[in-house]
Amino acid sequence: MTPQSHLDGFLSAEHPLSPRGLFANLPAAIRPVVTPKLATVWEQDTAALPRALAHARRRYRGFAERELRDRSLAADLAPHPKPGEVLPSLAALLKTAGREGMLTDLLPRPLGSASLGSYRYPLVWTQALRSEELARVCGGQMLLLSAHSLGVIPIVFAGDLSAIRRFVVPAYRQTMAGDPHLFAYAITEPSAGSDAEEGHGASVSQPNVVAKRVSGGWSLQGRKIFISGGDIAKSITVFASLESEGIESWTCFLVTNDMPGFEVVRNELKMGMRASAASELAFHDVFVPDDHVIGSPRQGWAINRATLNASRYAVAGMAVGLAQGATEAAIDFACRTRLAGKSLMDFQEVQLQIANMMTETAAIRGMLWQAARKAYVARQDRSSMCKFQCTDEAVRVVEMALELMGNHGTLHESGVEKIYRDARLTQIFEGTNQINRLAVIEDQQEHFLARIERN
Amino acid sequence: METLLNEEDVQTALGEVRRFARGAVSSNVERPEHPLPRHSLEALVSVATEAGFIPDASDEPTGLWVDLNDPLGPTLSARTLETLASVNPGIAWACHVRAMPVWLAGRLNRPEALGERETVVPLHGCYGLGRAALPRYLAGAELAVDDRAMLKDWLMPAQKDARRVVHAPAGFDSVLSPYFDGDSVRWIRQPIGALDPLPVGPTLGLDEVDAVALASSDAGIPLGPENPEEARNVFAEALAIQSLALVAVGLGCLRHARDLAREQAKARKQGGRSIAHHPAVQSLIGSADSAVAVVDALLDRMSDGPLRGSRVGEMFAIRADAHPLLCRGATDALQVFGGSGYMQDVGMEKALRDSQQLRLMGGTPGDLARFVAEWERVR
Ligand SMILES: Cc1cc2nc3c(=O)[nH]c(=O)nc-3n(C[C@H](O)[C@H](O)[C@H](O)COP(=O)(O)OP(=O)(O)OC[C@H]3O[C@@H](n4cnc5c(N)ncnc54)[C@H](O)[C@@H]3O)c2cc1C
Numbered sequence: 001m002t003p004q005s006h007l008d009g010f011l012s013a014e015h016p017l018s019p020r021g022l023f024a025n026l027p028a029a030i031r032p033v034v035t036p037k038l039a040t041v042w043e044q045d046t047a048a049l050p051r052a053l054a055h056a057r058r059r060y061r062g063f064a065e066r067e068l069r070d071r072s073l074a075a076d077l078a079p080h081p082k083p084g085e086v087l088p089s090l091a092a093l094l095k096t097a098g099r100e101g102m103l104t105d106l107l108p109r110p111l112g113s114a115s116l117g118s119y120r121y122p123l124v125w126t127q128a129l130r131s132e133e134l135a136r137v138c139g140g141q142m143l144l145l146s147a148h149s150l151g152v153i154p155i156v157f158a159g160d161l162s163a164i165r166r167f168v169v170p171a172y173r174q175t176m177a178g179d180p181h182l183f184a185y186a187i188t189e190p191s192a193g194s195d196a197e198e199g200h201g202a203s204v205s206q207p208n209v210v211a212k213r214v215s216g217g218w219s220l221q222g223r224k225i226f227i228s229g230g231d232i233a234k235s236i237t238v239f240a241s242l243e244s245e246g247i248e249s250w251t252c253f254l255v256t257n258d259m260p261g262f263e264v265v266r267n268e269l270k271m272g273m274r275a276s277a278a279s280e281l282a283f284h285d286v287f288v289p290d291d292h293v294i295g296s297p298r299q300g301w302a303i304n305r306a307t308l309n310a311s312r313y314a315v316a317g318m319a320v321g322l323a324q325g326a327t328e329a330a331i332d333f334a335c336r337t338r339l340a341g342k343s344l345m346d347f348q349e350v351q352l353q354i355a356n357m358m359t360e361t362a363a364i365r366g367m368l369w370q371a372a373r374k375a376y377v378a379r380q381d382r383s384s385m386c387k388f389q390c391t392d393e394a395v396r397v398v399e400m401a402l403e404l405m406g407n408h409g410t411l412h413e414s415g416v417e418k419i420y421r422d423a424r425l426t427q428i429f430e431g432t433n434q435i436n437r438l439a440v441i442e443d444q445q446e447h448f449l450a451r452i453e454r455n
Numbered sequence: 456m457e458t459l460l461n462e463e464d465v466q467t468a469l470g471e472v473r474r475f476a477r478g479a480v481s482s483n484v485e486r487p488e489h490p491l492p493r494h495s496l497e498a499l500v501s502v503a504t505e506a507g508f509i510p511d512a513s514d515e516p517t518g519l520w521v522d523l524n525d526p527l528g529p530t531l532s533a534r535t536l537e538t539l540a541s542v543n544p545g546i547a548w549a550c551h552v553r554a555m556p557v558w559l560a561g562r563l564n565r566p567e568a569l570g571e572r573e574t575v576v577p578l579h580g581c582y583g584l585g586r587a588a589l590p591r592y593l594a595g596a597e598l599a600v601d602d603r604a605m606l607k608d609w610l611m612p613a614q615k616d617a618r619r620v621v622h623a624p625a626g627f628d629s630v631l632s633p634y635f636d637g638d639s640v641r642w643i644r645q646p647i648g649a650l651d652p653l654p655v656g657p658t659l660g661l662d663e664v665d666a667v668a669l670a671s672s673d674a675g676i677p678l679g680p681e682n683p684e685e686a687r688n689v690f691a692e693a694l695a696i697q698s699l700a701l702v703a704v705g706l707g708c709l710r711h712a713r714d715l716a717r718e719q720a721k722a723r724k725q726g727g728r729s730i731a732h733h734p735a736v737q738s739l740i741g742s743a744d745s746a747v748a749v750v751d752a753l754l755d756r757m758s759d760g761p762l763r764g765s766r767v768g769e770m771f772a773i774r775a776d777a778h779p780l781l782c783r784g785a786t787d788a789l790q791v792f793g794g795s796g797y798m799q800d801v802g803m804e805k806a807l808r809d810s811q812q813l814r815l816m817g818g819t820p821g822d823l824a825r826f827v828a829e830w831e832r833v834r
Contacts, residue, residue, distance in 0.1 A: 077656075077657070188794065191724070192725075193725060193793050193794055194725045194726065194793065195725050195726065198726070200726060200727075201725050201726040201727065203727075204726065204727030205725075205727075225794075226794045268798045269488045269798060269799040269800060270797055270798060270799065271797050271798070271799065271804035271807075271808070272797075278794075278798075337582060337617070338614050338617070339581070339582050339583065339586075339605070339608060339609065339612075339617075340601070340604045340605040340607075340608040340609070341604065341608070341613075344582070347586070349821060349825060353821070395786075399782075399811075402659075402811065402815055403814075403815065403819045403820065403821055405815075406579075406582060406583060406815055406818075406819050406822070407579060407582075407620050407815055407816055408582065408620065409659075409815060410620075410658045410659040410660070410666070410811075410812050410815050410816070411620065411655050411656065411658055411666060412655075412656045412657045412658065413655060413656060417658065417659035420659065420811065421659075421804075421808070424786075424789075424797065424804075424807070425797055427790065428790070428793060428794055428796065428797055429794065432790065432793055433790075434733075434735035434736075434739075434790070437735075438735075
C-alpha cells in the first residue's frame with residue numbers, strides 16, 4: 001500500500017499551501033520563530049520541563065512501558081488475592097520497582113532514590129509527573145506503587161527526623177535491595193470518610209479507632225476501611241483519637257503488620273484499580289510503643305491535612321495520566337480501524353473528538369503543572385482545585401475515548417473500559433470531589449469573610 | 456392488525472412483570488458482585504418465556520415486541536424491559552435479545568429463520584452507525600457510490616479482522632444478519648459456524664450476557680424482503696425497537712441506582728448529620744432524579760403509538776440525549792455513596808457500568824446526532 005500523504009480534509013506537508021513548506025521560504029531571521037520543530041505533545045511538554053524533571057519524566061515513562069504495560073490487563077482481571085497475598089507478577093513488579101528506586105523517591109540519595117537535582121523543584125511536582133506516567137499505562141499498578149508513598153508522607157511531614165531515620169530509611173534500604181517494605185496510609189473509618197478529610201465534619205465526628213494510654217505506649221482499638229495497600233504494607237501510618245476525645249486529638253501511629261492484635265479483615269471487591277487492594281484493617285488492642293508515635297500526640301490532624309494537601313496533586317497527576325492513556329488508546333484505534341476503505345482517522349468527527357481529548361488533557365496537565373511548579377508549600381486551595389478539576393475532566397476524556405471506540409471500547413481487551421473504571425476512583429478518594437470543592441472555599445475563607453464584612 | 460390492548464391490559468401485564476422481577480429475578484441477583492451464573496440466567500429467561508413476557512417460536516407468540524402495531528404495544532414492551540432492568544439490566548437485555556429474532560422472523564414472515572437453539576440479531580455493524588449513508592438510505596434519498604460502499608462495509612466489513620460484536624448470552628446457533636446488497640438492507644440467516652465466533656471476554660457492563668465477536672461472511676440463507684420499500688421499513692423498525700430497548704433498560708437501571716442513593720443518603724451520617732441534608736448530596740440526588748424524570752417522559756414519547764420505521768430519526772434524536780443523561784444520573788447516584796459506591800457488593804458501580812455500556816451500543820450519542828442531522832436534511 002502506498003503511504004497516505006495526508007488525512008482526508010487536509011493538505012499534505014508538500015502542498016503549496018501547507019504552512020510547513022511555506023515557512024521554510026520565509027527570511028532566515030524570522031524562520032526559527034514561526035517554524036516549530038515537528039514534535040508530539042509529549043515531546044513538547046517534556047522539553048518544557050526543567051532538565052532534572054524532564055529526565056525523571058522520561059525515566060517514569062520508560063519504567064511504566066517496560067514494567068506495567070504487559071501486566072495491566074491480566075492484573076485487572078485476576079481475582080483479588082486474599083489479604084496478605086500478592087499476585088506473583090505484581091510481587092515481581094514490586095521488587096523491580098524497589099530496585100529501580102521507584103518506591104523510595106521521597107528521600108534524596110543515598111537515603112532514598114531521588115536525585116538531588118529534582119529537589120530544586122517542589123516534591124509534589126515530581127510526584128505528579130510520576131503518577132501521571134504510571135497511570136497512563138495502568139491505574140491499578142500505579143496505585144499499588146503510589147499508596148506506599150502516601151503512607152510515608154506523614155512521617156516526612158511530621159518533621160520527625162528520628163522517625164525518618166528509624167522507620168523510613170531502613171525500609172527504603174530494604175526496598176532498594178529488592179525486598180519491598182511497603183507503607184500504607186490509614187485515615188478512613190466506617191463512620192468517618194469525608195469527616196476524616198474535612199474540618200467541620202471532623203469536629204462533630206465520632207472516632208472509631210481510639211488509642212488508650214497504657215504503660216510504655218498506646219493501645220489501639222477499632223477499624224479502618226478502604227486502605228489502599230493495607231493488606232501487604234509492613235508499616236502503616238494510622239491516625240487515631242485519644243481516649244474520650246474527638247478527631248482534634250488525632251495522633252499518627254506507626255503500626256507494623258507484625259504487631260499482635262493487628263488484622264487485615266478483608267480486601268474489597270473494587271470497580272477498578274484492581275491491581276491494588278483496598279483493605280479493612282482491625283486493631284484489637286494493638287500495643288504501639290511511645291517511640292512509634294509520629295510527631296507528637298495530637299499532631300495527627302495537622303499531619304493528615306498537610307499530607308492531603310500534598311497528595312492531592314498526585315491524584316490530579318493520576319487523572320492526567322488516565323486521560324492521556326485513553327487518548328492514546330483512541331488514537332491507536334482510529335489509526336488501525338478502517339471503514340469503507342478509509343482509516344477512521346480520515347473522518348472529521350473522529351478528528352474532532354481526538355482534538356478535544358488531546359486538548360482537554362493538555363488543559364488539565366497545564367493547570368496541574370502551573371500549580372505544582374510553585375508548590376514548594378503545598379496549598380490546600382490549589383491542590384484541591386487540581387484534584388477535582390483534573391479528575392472530573394479526565395473522566396470526561398475517558399468517556400470521549402469510549403464514545404470514539406463505540407461498541408469496541410466496551411471490550412476489556414480495548415483497555416479503555418478499564419481506564420474508565422480506574423478513573424472513576426479518582427473522583428472519590430483523597431476526599432470526594434464535593435469535599436475538595438469545599439476545601440477550596442475553606443482555604444479562601446478569610447477573604448470571603450473580609451468581603452462580607454465590607455458589605 | 457386490530458387494536459387489542461387497553462390501558463388496563465397494559466397495567467395488568469406490567470403488574471405481572473413487576474411480580475416476576477421483584478420475586479424470581481430479584482432473589483437471583485442479590486449479590487451484584489457475583490454475576491448471575493449462566494444456568495440461572497437461562498432458567499429465568501425460560502420462566503419469563505413461559506409466563507408470556509418473552510415470545511417464543513410458537514404460532515401465537517406473546518410478550519416483548521409482539522404487538523407493535525397496537526398503539527399501546529410499544530409502551531407495554533418498553534415498560535416491561537424497564538421493569539426488569541430496575542432489578543437487573545443484564546437480564547432485561549437478555550430478554551430483549553431473545554425476543555428480537557422472533558419479532559424479525561414474524562416481520563419477514565419467515566418462521567423458519569429461527570434456529571434450533573438460540574438466534575441473535577446483531578444490528579450494529581462493525582463500527583459506528585453507517586455515517587451519513589444510513590440516514591440517506593432510510594429516508595429513501597439517492598445513494599452515492601460512497602454511500603453504498605459505506606453501508607456494505609458497515610454491515611459486513613471487508614477488512615479481515617473487522618468484527619461485529621454481539622452482546623448476548625453465548626451459545627446461540629444462528630445469526631440473523633442485515634447486509635447491504637448494493638440496493639437494500641436485506642437479511643440473511645447465518646449458521647454460527649460460518650462466523651468464527653470469538654468470545655471477547657468481559658465487557659464494561661451487562662455482566663450477565665457475553666460479548667461475542669463475529670467474523671465477516673456472506674454465507675447463509677437469504678431471507679429478504681424482496682421489496683426495497685419493505686426492506687427499508689424492516690431495518691428502520693428494527694433500529695427503532697433497539698432504541699426503545701436501550702433507553703428502557705437504561706431507565707430501569709437508573710431508577711434502581713437513584714433509589715439506592717436515596718436510601719444511602721438517609722442512612723449515612725457525615726458532617727454531623729444525615730448526608731441527605733448536605734446541598735452537595737442533594738445536588739447529586741437531584742441530578743439522578745431529574746434524569747429519571749426526563750428519560751421517563753422521553754420513553755413515553757418514544758413508545759407513543761404504533762411502532763413505525765419512519766420515526767427512527769426521532770428515536771435516535773431522543774437516544775442521543777437520553778443516554779448521556781442516564782450516565783450522568785448514574786455517576787451522580789454512585790457519588791452519593793462515596794468510597795462504598797466503588798465497591799462491587801453495593802451495586803452502584805454496576806449500575807454505572809451498565810449505563811455506560813448502553814450508551815455505547817447501537818450507535819453512540821455522537822453517531823446518533825449526526826444521523827439525525829442528515830435524516831432531517833434529506834427526508
Ligand atoms: C479504592 C479506594 C481506596 C482508598 N484508599 C484509601 C487509603 O489508602 N487510605 C484512607 O485512609 N482512605 C482511603 N480511601 C477512602 C476515601 O478517601 C473515602 O472513601 C473518601 O474520602 C469518601 O469517604 P466515604 O467513602 O466515607 O464517603 P462519605 O463521607 O460517606 O460521603 C458520601 C457522600 O456524602 C458527601 N458528603 C459527606 N460529607 C459531606 C459534607 N460535610 N458536605 C457535603 N457533602 C458531604 C460526599 O461528598 C459523598 O458524596 C479509599 C477509598 C477507595 C474507594
